[in-house]
Amino acid sequence: MTEPATAPPDAGTPLLSLRGIDKSFGAVQVLHGVDLDVRAGEVTALVGDNGAGKSTLVKCVAGIYTTDAGEYLFEGRPVSVESPRDTAQLGIEVVYQDLALCDNLDIVQNMFLGREKKKAGVLDETTMEELARQTLASLSVRTVRSVRQLVASLSGGQRQTVAIAKAVLWNSRVVLLDEPTAALGVAQTRQVLDLVRRLADNGLGVVLISHNLSDVFEVADSITALYLGRSAATVRTRDVTSSQVVELITTGRSGELGLSPATAQA
Amino acid sequence: MSTPTDRTTADDRPAPRGDEEAERERIVELARATGGGSTLSEPAPAPTFRDGVTAYLQRLRGGDIGSLPALLGLAVLLVLFSALRPDTFPTALNVANLLVQASSIIVLAMGLTFVLLLGDIDLSAGVAGGASASVMAIVLGQAGLPWWVGVLAGLLAGLVIGTLIGLFVARVGIPSFVVTLAFFLALQGVTLQLIGQGGTIAVRDPVVVAIANGNVPVALGWVLAAVAALGYAALSLLRWAGQRRRGLTRDNLGLVLLRVVAVAAAVLVVTAVLSENRARVPSIQLAGMPWSVPLIVVLLVLLTAVLGRTSYGRHVYAVGGNAEAARRAGISVQAIRVSVFMIGSTLAALSGIIEASRLNSVAPGSGGGNTLLLGVGAAVIGGTSLFGGRGKVVNAVIGGLVIAVIANGLGLLGQRAFVNFLVTGAVLLLAAAVDAVSRRRRTAAGR
Numbered sequence: 001m002t003e004p005a006t007a008p009p010d011a012g013t014p015l016l017s018l019r020g021i022d023k024s025f026g027a028v029q030v031l032h033g034v035d036l037d038v039r040a041g042e043v044t045a046l047v048g049d050n051g052a053g054k055s056t057l058v059k060c061v062a063g064i065y066t067t068d069a070g071e072y073l074f075e076g077r078p079v080s081v082e083s084p085r086d087t088a089q090l091g092i093e094v095v096y097q098d099l100a101l102c103d104n105l106d107i108v109q110n111m112f113l114g115r116e117k118k119k120a121g122v123l124d125e126t127t128m129e130e131l132a133r134q135t136l137a138s139l140s141v142r143t144v145r146s147v148r149q150l151v152a153s154l155s156g157g158q159r160q161t162v163a164i165a166k167a168v169l170w171n172s173r174v175v176l177l178d179e180p181t182a183a184l185g186v187a188q189t190r191q192v193l194d195l196v197r198r199l200a201d202n203g204l205g206v207v208l209i210s211h212n213l214s215d216v217f218e219v220a221d222s223i224t225a226l227y228l229g230r231s232a233a234t235v236r237t238r239d240v241t242s243s244q245v246v247e248l249i250t251t252g253r254s255g256e257l258g259l260s261p262a263t264a265q266a
Numbered sequence: 267m268s269t270p271t272d273r274t275t276a277d278d279r280p281a282p283r284g285d286e287e288a289e290r291e292r293i294v295e296l297a298r299a300t301g302g303g304s305t306l307s308e309p310a311p312a313p314t315f316r317d318g319v320t321a322y323l324q325r326l327r328g329g330d331i332g333s334l335p336a337l338l339g340l341a342v343l344l345v346l347f348s349a350l351r352p353d354t355f356p357t358a359l360n361v362a363n364l365l366v367q368a369s370s371i372i373v374l375a376m377g378l379t380f381v382l383l384l385g386d387i388d389l390s391a392g393v394a395g396g397a398s399a400s401v402m403a404i405v406l407g408q409a410g411l412p413w414w415v416g417v418l419a420g421l422l423a424g425l426v427i428g429t430l431i432g433l434f435v436a437r438v439g440i441p442s443f444v445v446t447l448a449f450f451l452a453l454q455g456v457t458l459q460l461i462g463q464g465g466t467i468a469v470r471d472p473v474v475v476a477i478a479n480g481n482v483p484v485a486l487g488w489v490l491a492a493v494a495a496l497g498y499a500a501l502s503l504l505r506w507a508g509q510r511r512r513g514l515t516r517d518n519l520g521l522v523l524l525r526v527v528a529v530a531a532a533v534l535v536v537t538a539v540l541s542e543n544r545a546r547v548p549s550i551q552l553a554g555m556p557w558s559v560p561l562i563v564v565l566l567v568l569l570t571a572v573l574g575r576t577s578y579g580r581h582v583y584a585v586g587g588n589a590e591a592a593r594r595a596g597i598s599v600q601a602i603r604v605s606v607f608m609i610g611s612t613l614a615a616l617s618g619i620i621e622a623s624r625l626n627s628v629a630p631g632s633g634g635g636n637t638l639l640l641g642v643g644a645a646v647i648g649g650t651s652l653f654g655g656r657g658k659v660v661n662a663v664i665g666g667l668v669i670a671v672i673a674n675g676l677g678l679l680g681q682r683a684f685v686n687f688l689v690t691g692a693v694l695l696l697a698a699a700v701d702a703v704s705r706r707r708r709t710a711a712g713r
Binding site for chain 1: 306310331508509512514572575576577580581583585586587588590591592594595596597655656690708
């Protein structure tokens with residue numbers, strides 16, 4: 001299943017590109033000149049140990065945090081990102097670990113929450129249900145029988161599916177998934193990874209934040225490893241082994257790859 | 267998906283390169299068009315009557331019981347009291363009385379439904395009604411202004427009270443229990459001051475008095491009943507037909523028809539009973555439904571539409587279900603929280619006005635005592651959850667009827683007041699227990 005992506009690592013302009021991102025909270029600098037590239041049609045895995053800065057970087061991408069320094073490029077053009085509203089306009093959606101679904105609403109209602117379709121001032125349930133069905137069908141979702149069941153009745157994998165479909169519904173270009181398989185069993189992890197792969201196959205840029213290297217090696221085209229707030233390395237998945245990535249995560253370097261010894265030890 | 271493919275970015279996508287590339291694109295297109303085996307790409311299957319019943323039973327088992335216990339309880343109570351007091355309980359006169367008694371409770375419970383949907387509580391709703399009614403009484407009696415000015419002033423008083431409560435809860439961040447407890451005490455002082463020590467203000471305006479004491483002409487009553495029954499039938503069937511035409515999830519037609527017939531039967535039976543002459547003296551003609559009945563039906567339709575058919579209503583449910591999810595979806599949780607208290611207190615004011623109309627007066631104790639508990643009881647007995655996120659306006663109507671039937675029936679049985687308190691308290695506790703247990707079942711059924 002490892003995806004041998006044939007595009008050369010630097011071909012074309014990345015859909016989303018962060019260059020030299022710095023971010024501090026008070027006296028603590030969390031990100032030091034971090035780079036991240038997201039290409040359309042590819043899954044980019046973001047790995048790193050606890051405290052490496054993955055969540056901070058995701059929040060910078062999402063516009064929840066503003067960066068202190070660095071460039072934010074979308075389709076090669078610098079853009080100014082001040083709030084989540086700006087990133088939503090660009091078509092960047094984040095699926096957080098806690099999914100943020102309302103148990104007391106059904107799938108359609110959750111997918112359109114806050115962006116309901118209206119006709120003459122009242123909710124246009126028909127259109128919303130049709131769009132929800134089409135979106136789930138386009139992602140080849142087989143596990144959901146009816147889009148009118150309450151989210152409370154769904155399994156963990158189905159919830160994740162709904163959260164992802166919700167992010168895809170808005171003509172999004174880039175989807176960031178924060179630990180989508182963390183709480184799932186084997187079969188459900190399988191469904192979600194298939195879905196992640198299909199998102200990229202549908203032409204989206206996908207960022208997968210994960211601790212699970214077997215998941216990463218299964219779906220990702222490239223891997224960006226963070227180490228203590230620095231980009232340790234960005235590699236093509238087919239060029240590296242799992243143990244090299246583990247080294248990158250734990251020590252910031254692996255053979256020729258990664259940070260210089262001096263930086264890694266700092 | 268496992269075949270190696272060129273993934274070039276949009277910027278330098280090359281021109282189609284021969285058959286292989288074209289073939290791949292064709293397959294991707296096909297997969298998208300067919301949904302790759304997802305059943306959701308086909309129209310939803312037509313549900314059979316049995317499917318509908320099974321789905322409903324499953325919902326019940328999953329803890330989503332709605333107003334079923336209240337409807338069953340109402341039926342049992344009606345049969346019980348009719349059997350125990352066949353001469354007085356099931357008479358046109360008593361049914362009319364009962365509905366008037368229920369009116370103010372129902373309207374209060376409708377307002378509380380909005381507050382409860384957010385998982386909050388408004389302990390001051392009863393006395394807010396009393397204070398608003400005294401404002402109306404003063405405008406009508408002492409200032410002598412027309413009825414609509416008085417009613418508007420009363421409703422405005424409720425709106426102001428609700429806005430204040432909402433701001434304290436949402437902006438300052440005090441739990442609603444504490445804020446409304448403070449208002450419960452303070453508003454009694456306001457009412458006392460407005461009315462003056464020991465006195466009552468009479469309400470004599472003919473229009474206001476007619477809300478609870480006047481009757482709709484029999485012919486007009488029948489027209490309204492027909493409009494209500496046919497309107498419900500038309501809306502249900504049109505909605506069903508639209509869903510079928512576009513291949514969407516829908517109920518079984520048999521179940522839809524069953525509901526339409528049940529609603530029409532209830533409307534027509536009540537109208538028929540209320541259209542009988544219920545005067546005790548043969549020389550007087552007393553017939554027609556009390557004006558508060560169509561008032562409640564209008565509120566029911568209006569508020570149900572607000573909760574079920576507008577994005578505002580959807581956001582109320584979302585905030586009640588998961589405030590954090592609502593916030594991330596761009597919903598202003600604070601604004602929603604303030605708004606439910608505004609709606610709650612305004613409807614409480616209307617409830618107070620109806621009560622003032624029924625009693626022809628406002629007293630310092632108006633809206634105090636057990637008024638609030640009856641309102642909360644009505645909402646909860648009807649099936650609105652105390653934990654937020656679940657509930658409908660119609661639950662308030664059903665629950666309000668249960669409460670009113672208990673009070674009315676026990677009164678006819680000649681029971682003393684303490685029995686009434688005990689029974690109502692026990693029923694409220696039972697309803698809250700049912701709510702808590704079914705919530706546990708929902709949590710267990712989910713995941």
